[in-house]
Amino acid sequence: MQIVNNIAVLKLLVRQARSNGQSIGFVPTMGYLHEGHLQLVRQAALENELVVMSIFVNPLQFGPSEDFEKYPRNEAADIEMAANAGCHIVFIPTSKEMYPKGFDSYVDVQGITTTLCGAARPGHFRGVATVVMKLFNLVAPTRAYFGQKDAQQALVIQKMANDLNMDLEIVVVPTVREPDGLAMSSRNAYLSADERKSAAILYQSLTAAKAKIMQGLNDPKQIVALIKSMIQSEPLAVVEYVEVVSADDLKEFEQELQSRVLIALAVRFGKTRLIDNMIIDLEA
Amino acid sequence: MQIVNNIAVLKLLVRQARSNGQSIGFVPTMGYLHEGHLQLVRQAALENELVVMSIFVNPLQFGPSEDFEKYPRNEAADIEMAANAGCHIVFIPTSKEMYPKGFDSYVDVQGITTTLCGAARPGHFRGVATVVMKLFNLVAPTRAYFGQKDAQQALVIQKMANDLNMDLEIVVVPTVREPDGLAMSSRNAYLSADERKSAAILYQSLTAAKAKIMQGLNDPKQIVALIKSMIQSEPLAVVEYVEVVSADDLKEFEQELQSRVLIALAVRFGKTRLIDNMIIDLEA
Numbered sequence: 001m002q003i004v005n006n007i008a009v010l011k012l013l014v015r016q017a018r019s020n021g022q023s024i025g026f027v028p029t030m031g032y033l034h035e036g037h038l039q040l041v042r043q044a045a046l047e048n049e050l051v052v053m054s055i056f057v058n059p060l061q062f063g064p065s066e067d068f069e070k071y072p073r074n075e076a077a078d079i080e081m082a083a084n085a086g087c088h089i090v091f092i093p094t095s096k097e098m099y100p101k102g103f104d105s106y107v108d109v110q111g112i113t114t115t116l117c118g119a120a121r122p123g124h125f126r127g128v129a130t131v132v133m134k135l136f137n138l139v140a141p142t143r144a145y146f147g148q149k150d151a152q153q154a155l156v157i158q159k160m161a162n163d164l165n166m167d168l169e170i171v172v173v174p175t176v177r178e179p180d181g182l183a184m185s186s187r188n189a190y191l192s193a194d195e196r197k198s199a200a201i202l203y204q205s206l207t208a209a210k211a212k213i214m215q216g217l218n219d220p221k222q223i224v225a226l227i228k229s230m231i232q233s234e235p236l237a238v239v240e241y242v243e244v245v246s247a248d249d250l251k252e253f254e255q256e257l258q259s260r261v262l263i264a265l266a267v268r269f270g271k272t273r274l275i276d277n278m279i280i281d282l283e284a
Numbered sequence: 285m286q287i288v289n290n291i292a293v294l295k296l297l298v299r300q301a302r303s304n305g306q307s308i309g310f311v312p313t314m315g316y317l318h319e320g321h322l323q324l325v326r327q328a329a330l331e332n333e334l335v336v337m338s339i340f341v342n343p344l345q346f347g348p349s350e351d352f353e354k355y356p357r358n359e360a361a362d363i364e365m366a367a368n369a370g371c372h373i374v375f376i377p378t379s380k381e382m383y384p385k386g387f388d389s390y391v392d393v394q395g396i397t398t399t400l401c402g403a404a405r406p407g408h409f410r411g412v413a414t415v416v417m418k419l420f421n422l423v424a425p426t427r428a429y430f431g432q433k434d435a436q437q438a439l440v441i442q443k444m445a446n447d448l449n450m451d452l453e454i455v456v457v458p459t460v461r462e463p464d465g466l467a468m469s470s471r472n473a474y475l476s477a478d479e480r481k482s483a484a485i486l487y488q489s490l491t492a493a494k495a496k497i498m499q500g501l502n503d504p505k506q507i508v509a510l511i512k513s514m515i516q517s518e519p520l521a522v523v524e525y526v527e528v529v530s531a532d533d534l535k536e537f538e539q540e541l542q543s544r545v546l547i548a549l550a551v552r553f554g555k556t557r558l559i560d561n562m563i564i565d566l567e568a
Contacts, residue, residue: 007449011451102395102533103447104393104394104395104396104443104447105391105392105393105394105413105443105444105447105448106391106392106394107389107390107391107392107448108389108390108391108392109388109389110388110389110390111386111388112388129389130448133448134447134448134449137448137449137450137451138449140451159388159389160389163387163388163389163418164389164391164414164417164418164421165291165418165421165422166421167295167421167424249386
């Protein structure tokens with residue numbers, strides 16, 4: 001596996017691959033890799049001839065009071081894990097390489113970025129869309145891989161790619177979970193032992209809600225109430241949001257659930273903010 | 285020359301050309317072609333194997349009180365002129381093809397878009413950057429050609445391409461002028477005979493200012509005053525702005541002119557708004 005820190009070298013390697021007619025699978029990450037990321041790499045390796053991963057803790061997507069500085073980093077471990085999962089090139093730029101002095105261009109996906117995580121994290125999705133646009137332009141991927149855990153992020157990227165006519169396929173890969181159901185996340189490392197134990201309630205509440213929906217419950221308000229009451233039974237959990245919306249455009253249902261339903265939530269355990277979600281396809 | 289109205293067909297043709305290893309020169313326009321546009325096509329034809337032009341009056345870059353509806357259009361003449369100048373593919377999409385229902389992603393270049401035309405036309409450069417990003421993604425050009433007449437636009441596109449790591453070369457082509465010096469523009473068609481005659485003052489004032497600078501005048505305020513007084517000698521002319529700024533970043537000079545100087549102006553003749561500019565390289 002090649003480790004690249006610099007844009008000029010990355011472009012050279014990518015150009016070479018393209019001129020050889022190779023397909024490129026791309027996995028953008030913020031590092032501190034876990035099984036969720038590795039699953040993206042493995043799927044990229046199955047579907048493409050060349051697999052590129054980026055590791056970049058993107059300052060642009062963190063708010064001023066968020067955890068940019070203390071976001072967990074472990075470059076050596078990441079490199080080994082990426083190589084073992086089938087990655088061929090790992091791109092690890094500095095902030096200065098990505099945002100040189102005078103940088104001042106941004107990609108704004110509107111509408112779907114104002115709800116859920118976008119409501120609590122203003123500017124977050126602008127930072128995500130901008131860095132992903134840059135990385136897409138640098139890597140020129142045939143396919144790019146994102147985890148379903150960040151459901152809204154995957155929708156924002158797909159919408160950006162559609163609206164701006166980007167020539168690539170966005171592949172969304174199912175969430176990888178711990179044995180107790182907790183969605184894998186680099187931020188799980190922040191949790192104390194007690195918080196870690198309590199955090200299992202997120203998946204439990206999503207599963208319970210799904211079961212109720214499959215039994216015929218179709219009032220979004222009742223589903224939200226059910227999930228909130230389950231989560232609030234854990235004293236360490238503080239709900240930021242629980243929403244039941246259309247999985248296609250994040251719009252609220254007027255009355256009854258329809259077609260593809262996204263249940264999404266963000267919950268704080270101490271200073272740690274975790275998100276999770278589940279999609280229920282009523283037409284399947 | 286092939287006339288393409290639809291994105292799927294354009295992508296097919298572009299993909300074919302790329303896989304044959306052809307270089308692509310791209311000339312984005314709003315149609316109602318004149319010699320300025322044709323000069324871009326001719327240069328693109330000299331430097332690339334395939335030349336693609338787009339003709340699209342982009343609603344996103346017009347303000348609500350601007351001339352989108354009455355912007356001049358003549359598709360039949362445009363097609364003939366483009367073909368004769370060496371264009372191979374002309375892409376003429378509908379607004380619906382470019383901005384389907386639900387479209388909601390935008391490219392924002394900040395900083396350099398707040399002065400000059402950006403000050404008088406809020407949202408204009410966001411519309412320009414967004415449509416050009418879309419067209420660049422559709423056409424995948426090796427080089428894209430813009431006229432120096434729209435100096436700020438060329439800078440915005442170059443900055444967008446740099447900041448967002450777009451893999452193409454931006455080529456800026458000198459302004460083509462009428463015999464009396466008036467910069468070619470589709471909007472010249474709006475002018476009455478008297479206004480058309482008066483409009484020659486724009487180039488005259490720029491040329492006079494350049495002569496003064498070459499003679500040693502280096503106070504931006506005095507240069508602005510000189511140009512304004514010349515333009516105001518024409519009773520039909522109403523100055524919107526005259527600015528003397530750095531040609532690289534549009535910043536004002538603290539005291540004296542330095543390195544590359546841009547003199548830019550926007551002037552109204554009746555309802556018609558014309559722009560023009562001149563670059564003076566003090567280091568040349």
